[in-house]
Amino acid sequence: MSSWLEIDNLNKHFNGVKALVDFSCSLEKGKILGLVGPNGAGKTTLFNVLTGFIPSESGSISFCGIDLHNKPAHRIANLGVARTFQDLRLIRQITILENVLLSFRNQPGENLANTFFRASKTKKVEVENKDIACSVLEKAGLAEKINVLASDLSYGQQKLLSLVCCLVSEADLLLLDEPVAGIAPAMIEQILSILIDLPKQGRSVIIIEHNMEAVTQVCDHVIFMDAGEKICEGTPTEVHNDPRVIEAYLD
Amino acid sequence: MEYILHILILIGIYVILAESLNLIVGYTGLLSIAHAAFYGVGAYVAAIMALKVGSPFLLNTICAVVISGLLGGLVGIPSLRIKDHYFVIATFAFQIIAFSILNNWVSFTGGPMGLPGIPQPSIFGWVISSHIEFLLLVSVFATLTFWICQRIISSPFGRVLTAIREDEVFALAAGKNVALYKVAVFAIGSGMAAIAGALYAHYISFIDPTSFTVMESIFIISIVIIGGAGSLWGPIIGAVLLVILPEVLRFVGMPSSIAANMRQILYGGLLVAFMMWRPQGLIGKYGFKLEDTKK
Numbered sequence: 307m308s309s310w311l312e313i314d315n316l317n318k319h320f321n322g323v324k325a326l327v328d329f330s331c332s333l334e335k336g337k338i339l340g341l342v343g344p345n346g347a348g349k350t351t352l353f354n355v356l357t358g359f360i361p362s363e364s365g366s367i368s369f370c371g372i373d374l375h376n377k378p379a380h381r382i383a384n385l386g387v388a389r390t391f392q393d394l395r396l397i398r399q400i401t402i403l404e405n406v407l408l409s410f411r412n413q414p415g416e417n418l419a420n421t422f423f424r425a426s427k428t429k430k431v432e433v434e435n436k437d438i439a440c441s442v443l444e445k446a447g448l449a450e451k452i453n454v455l456a457s458d459l460s461y462g463q464q465k466l467l468s469l470v471c472c473l474v475s476e477a478d479l480l481l482l483d484e485p486v487a488g489i490a491p492a493m494i495e496q497i498l499s500i501l502i503d504l505p506k507q508g509r510s511v512i513i514i515e516h517n518m519e520a521v522t523q524v525c526d527h528v529i530f531m532d533a534g535e536k537i538c539e540g541t542p543t544e545v546h547n548d549p550r551v552i553e554a555y556l557d
Numbered sequence: 558m559e560y561i562l563h564i565l566i567l568i569g570i571y572v573i574l575a576e577s578l579n580l581i582v583g584y585t586g587l588l589s590i591a592h593a594a595f596y597g598v599g600a601y602v603a604a605i606m607a608l609k610v611g612s613p614f615l616l617n618t619i620c621a622v623v624i625s626g627l628l629g630g631l632v633g634i635p636s637l638r639i640k641d642h643y644f645v646i647a648t649f650a651f652q653i654i655a656f657s658i659l660n661n662w663v664s665f666t667g668g669p670m671g672l673p674g675i676p677q678p679s680i681f682g683w684v685i686s687s688h689i690e691f692l693l694l695v696s697v698f699a700t701l702t703f704w705i706c707q708r709i710i711s712s713p714f715g716r717v718l719t720a721i722r723e724d725e726v727f728a729l730a731a732g733k734n735v736a737l738y739k740v741a742v743f744a745i746g747s748g749m750a751a752i753a754g755a756l757y758a759h760y761i762s763f764i765d766p767t768s769f770t771v772m773e774s775i776f777i778i779s780i781v782i783i784g785g786a787g788s789l790w791g792p793i794i795g796a797v798l799l800v801i802l803p804e805v806l807r808f809v810g811m812p813s814s815i816a817a818n819m820r821q822i823l824y825g826g827l828l829v830a831f832m833m834w835r836p837q838g839l840i841g842k843y844g845f846k847l848e849d850t851k852k
Contacts, residue, residue: 379730380733380735383730383732389730391727396724397727400716407713409731413713415713416714421709421713421714
């Protein structure tokens with residue numbers, strides 16, 4: 307019986323640099339997994355392979371019984387995998403509300419025929435989406451900013467917004483690349499409180515994060531990676547106290 | 558009076574061309590220098606149908622739109638594999654190919670001699686012969702084009718186009734089939750350019766390949782960039798300005814042989830000046846840019 311998300315023996319090299327070496331792991335529905343490890347350990351590469359942005363050389367990924375391996379990125383996204391980026395990707399020239407609206411999956415209005423010939427249905431879904439977007443933005447504390455350009459937000463708010471974009475996508479699996487790195491403590495609390503809520507909605511999360519305190523707070527399970535390999539895994543405290551982890555971080 | 562009407566008709570035709578190119582260049586961020594080729598395809602399809610089949614104007618226009626749109630989709634396909642400057646070069650190649658075919662397939666297109674004697678359009682028995690009637694016809698089509706663009710831009714589809722221009726990776730991660738959108742917008746823009754082609758062919762009643770060269774493509778790009786890429790009214794302002802500008806040269810008493818050359822210098826100079834100091838155009842918001850300049 308395979309798990310909800312099953313990653314098996316993934317391999318990826320970049321010109322001889324090993325980014326992923328026989329990497330395997332699994333994740334159950336409603337769990338939060340933390341990925342920690344030094345820079346260049348292959349954490350972001352794992353995200354990129356999972357979401358179809360770069361192909362892997364070998365291995366398999368199965369999500370809810372569907373094979374994700376080397377499927378195009380947009381198709382994987384539509385199967386219920388949402389992600390954020392380390393370098394914070396948002397559409398900066400449009401408003402916050404529009405960024406969020408963009409993130410809804412399967413919108414009828416994205417089919418041009420519907421825009422012209424089924425305008426009322428398109429409009430109805432758009433209005434519903436707008437309501438959802440506003441309520442999610444309100445919960446995230448961005449309610450007053452909905453008509454502000456994304457480029458005018460602070461760094462922390464932009465991270466929050468990219469998380470909100472994942473939330474409205476109704477994805478069951480969220481891959482968050484450093485969601486709380488480099489932002490103010492108050493904002494960290496806010497983001498973590500959103501994350502802790504996700505398992506209750508039956509959603510799973512994989513977080514890449516260097517902030518061990520945050521990882522300990524939200525993760526059920528942590529994997530420590532180095533040079534593309536899984537070094538150890540366990541509860542946050544176990545991993546934190548593992549001699550190999552201490553050694554790798556001190557290196 | 559006829560002279561003023563003629564200028565207004567030309568403005569109308571260029572509004573259609575610039576609005577349709579704006580969808581591709583301004584909103585989606587794909588710089589195409591093949592727009593005159595699609596304009597030409599539209600003109601030639603309409604002209605050949607009118608001359609050889611004798612079919613009515615509206616049918617000619619519809620066929621021109623469909624054929625040009627399909628070709629546009631075909632040219633859009635390379636944009637899935639190649640990016641930025643390479644895509645520009647691919648569209649440039651198509652422009653050259655299209656011109657060569659128009660210029661050399663003498664039995665079908667008349668070659669350099671062109672196609673004379675294209676009949677005046679008639680719509681359900683209403684023969685459009687005077688300038689004022691023609692202006693009306695062009696205005697109807699320009700308004701229609703503007704309306705379609707406006708609907709596209711304000712729809713969720715248009716929102717995805719903007720996302721593709723600003724950050725393709727984000728669009729992909731949000732589950733948008735970026736490749737499909739690019740092909741679709743290229744086909745739509747090319748199809749709309751064919752409307753302008755059909756109008757032009759029936760209006761001037763004579764077409765030859767020199768009306769659809771790279772220079773013409775660059776002229777249309779200038780209209781979009783100077784007016785304001787990525788804004789709905791920008792191409793209209795650009796079209797009015799750039800169509801009237803050479804006429805002004807005529808009135809300051811410049812001999813026509815010099816005026817023609819001055820035109821080229823003026824357009825080139827304006828384009829460079831705008832790219833340097835006002836890349837967003839006269840009323841644009843975003844500014845035209847290729848992907849490598851954005852983060």
